[in-house]
Amino acid sequence: MKVIINPKIFKLSFSKINLKPILYKNTVRFNVMKVIPIYIEAGISGFESPAAEYKELGLSLDQLLIRHPNATFIGQASGQSMQGVGIFDGDLLIVDRSLTARNGDVVVANYNGCFVCKLIDKKQARLLSASKEFAPVSIKPEDDFQLEGIVTRSIRLHHQAPELTACMH
Amino acid sequence: MYALVDAVSFYASAEKVFDPSIRNKPVVVLTNNDGCICAVCPIARRLGIPKFTPYFQVKSLLQKHGVVVRSSNYELYADLSERMMNVIARYCDNQYVYSIDESFLHFKNYGGIIKDWHQYGYEIRRAIWKETRLPVGVGFGITSTLAKAANHAAKKLAGYNGVAIIDNAQNAKIILQKMDVNEVWGVGRKISQRLKQQNIHTAQQLSMQNPKVVRKQFSVLTERTVNELNGVSCLTWDDIKEPKQEIFSTRSFGQRILDTHSLQAALTTHGAIVAKKVRQQSSLVKKLLIFASNSPHDEYFYKQAMVYKFPMATDNSCDIAKAISTVLTDIFMVGVKFYRCGVGAIELESRRFQQADLFCPDNANPILMNCLDTINNRYGQGTLTLAAERQSNSWQMKRHFLSPQYTSNWQDIPKIRC
Numbered sequence: 001m002k003v004i005i006n007p008k009i010f011k012l013s014f015s016k017i018n019l020k021p022i023l024y025k026n027t028v029r030f031n032v033m034k035v036i037p038i039y040i041e042a043g044i045s046g047f048e049s050p051a052a053e054y055k056e057l058g059l060s061l062d063q064l065l066i067r068h069p070n071a072t073f074i075g076q077a078s079g080q081s082m083q084g085v086g087i088f089d090g091d092l093l094i095v096d097r098s099l100t101a102r103n104g105d106v107v108v109a110n111y112n113g114c115f116v117c118k119l120i121d122k123k124q125a126r127l128l129s130a131s132k133e134f135a136p137v138s139i140k141p142e143d144d145f146q147l148e149g150i151v152t153r154s155i156r157l158h159h160q161a162p163e164l165t166a167c168m169h
Numbered sequence: 170m171y172a173l174v175d176a177v178s179f180y181a182s183a184e185k186v187f188d189p190s191i192r193n194k195p196v197v198v199l200t201n202n203d204g205c206i207c208a209v210c211p212i213a214r215r216l217g218i219p220k221f222t223p224y225f226q227v228k229s230l231l232q233k234h235g236v237v238v239r240s241s242n243y244e245l246y247a248d249l250s251e252r253m254m255n256v257i258a259r260y261c262d263n264q265y266v267y268s269i270d271e272s273f274l275h276f277k278n279y280g281g282i283i284k285d286w287h288q289y290g291y292e293i294r295r296a297i298w299k300e301t302r303l304p305v306g307v308g309f310g311i312t313s314t315l316a317k318a319a320n321h322a323a324k325k326l327a328g329y330n331g332v333a334i335i336d337n338a339q340n341a342k343i344i345l346q347k348m349d350v351n352e353v354w355g356v357g358r359k360i361s362q363r364l365k366q367q368n369i370h371t372a373q374q375l376s377m378q379n380p381k382v383v384r385k386q387f388s389v390l391t392e393r394t395v396n397e398l399n400g401v402s403c404l405t406w407d408d409i410k411e412p413k414q415e416i417f418s419t420r421s422f423g424q425r426i427l428d429t430h431s432l433q434a435a436l437t438t439h440g441a442i443v444a445k446k447v448r449q450q451s452s453l454v455k456k457l458l459i460f461a462s463n464s465p466h467d468e469y470f471y472k473q474a475m476v477y478k479f480p481m482a483t484d485n486s487c488d489i490a491k492a493i494s495t496v497l498t499d500i501f502m503v504g505v506k507f508y509r510c511g512v513g514a515i516e517l518e519s520r521r522f523q524q525a526d527l528f529c530p531d532n533a534n535p536i537l538m539n540c541l542d543t544i545n546n547r548y549g550q551g552t553l554t555l556a557a558e559r560q561s562n563s564w565q566m567k568r569h570f571l572s573p574q575y576t577s578n579w580q581d582i583p584k585i586r587c
Contacts, residue, residue: 070301078584098300113190113192114189114586117587118587144193
């Protein structure tokens with residue numbers, strides 16, 4: 001049997017002891033009756049798994065890939081024009097709306113009512129492809145254009161995910 | 170200082186977030202079964218599209234203006250609402266989510282920290298727009314009623330541009346005298362009619378009334394409203410929401426029901442929804458109300474409601490389904506074209522204080538119910554159902570103009586052209 005006295009509580013209780021004498025049943029007593037909590041551990045137990053305290057260390061892809069969950073959405077790439085930066089048809093794109101685009105970032109934009117993924121050329125107001133087969137697109141004043149967010153990650157599924165099958169076609 | 174942040178025609182704005190092709194178009198959203206218009210985006214409002222009108226009445230008007238029509242996509246709205254509320258929460262440590270698209274903030278001891286409330290309001294607006302693509306209005310006031318009034322001004326009155334502040338008598342007067350009394354928070358239709366009979370037409374006029382007299386004529390609630398309009402804070406929100414005392418699930422059908430199987434399927438589905446909500450708040454159903462009716466516009470109105478009292482309060486979906494099948498023959502009538510039905514838990518008990526019964530075994534099956542809820546939460550509602558729910562789906566809600574579930578279903582995530 002193990003008896004553990006918690007030193008913190010022990011000390012605390014003593015510091016609070018009130019040594020004022022009181023009259024009780026015709027005798028003078030000191031009011032020192034304070035209950036000191038003592039934790040007692042008893043019983044039989046096996047060895048605790050040495051891994052138990054490391055259990056919380058599981059890895060979450062969400063945590064790694066999504067910095068700003070409220071401002072982030074997931075889309076799916078469709079087309080060949082971004083292969084130069086490693087974005088292929090069917091890849092998942094993680095788009096963060098809270099970040100501000102720097103020149104040359106991979107962005108998602110609303111270009112004339114359609115979500116597009118391109119490299120942004122801020123100096124010349126152009127959308128660049130990462131492929132020689134696609135020419136740069138200049139953003140003209142009459143175009144409907146809004147930056148939607150920055151592509152912070154792209155994910156390739158080397159094996160098909162059943163949840164996504166309907167949109168792979 | 171209080172603030173009220175709410176989205177501009179939330180449902181319609183939510184439809185535009187993941188569909189850039191309709192960002193600059195007029196958009197309206199329809200209620201359940203595509204019955205009425207329940208949200209009109211600002212572009213559609215400028216075309217004079219009226220809110221709360223039946224869809225069939227304005228169908229040709231909508232077509233004429235090329236208005237985009239959508240059914241209510243609750244999955245999308247719930248997700249966007251949560252994101253919006255989380256962004257708002259960054260701006261104050263005391264947030265109260267009032268509805269799907271409205272949130273109060275209470276700034277206690279912020280004097281000196283926030284110098285310029287206007288600036289702060291614009292920051293909130295900008296952040297929500299940037300991160301969620303939802304437009305919001307922000308109203309600040311020294312009471313929650315004044316914050317609500319300022320929010321109204323921010324969105325509806327010219328010259329405010331989305332942010333308004335009521336922090337002294339002058340700017341309170343400017344806003345309140347432009348506000349109809351029925352737009353004051355807490356003043357309903359009936360009270361505003363009576364106020365107008367007494368020549369009280371604007372919020373400003375209401376604020377000039379003697380609170381004690383108002384209390385005598387109306388109620389203590391209206392007295393509080395008058396005090397709140399004068400900058401005396403009387404309303405508080407509960408930090409912890411009380412568990413609901415009644416839980417209902419009811420809806421009108423996509424098409425009329427004539428057979429007993431379809432009615433049972435519909436009632437059992439409502440029963441399963443009620444059971445799930447009951448479990449979520451750790452309650453048990455003691456009494457269940459089960460009802461069905463045709464339309465009140467039909468030649469002979471038929472409505473039948475039954476109360477089923479469980480011998481032992483339960484949260485088991487199967488028990489509720491059994492109760493429904495027991496009373497079904499009493500509710501169903503041959504020849505009646507059923508238009509709506511529903512199930513309501515009208516007497517609830519707390520699971521924690523459940524009274525055991527010596528002669529009646531506890532039917533609770535928490536392992537099965539937990540399994541049911543977990544599967545449905547992970548793979549979507551309706552993945553796993555009771556067999557009785559699947560007998561027929563002809564009663565299902567009409568949602569002909571439903572947009573994809575961009576954020577809650579993998580198959581619906583937005584496509585991005587490369």
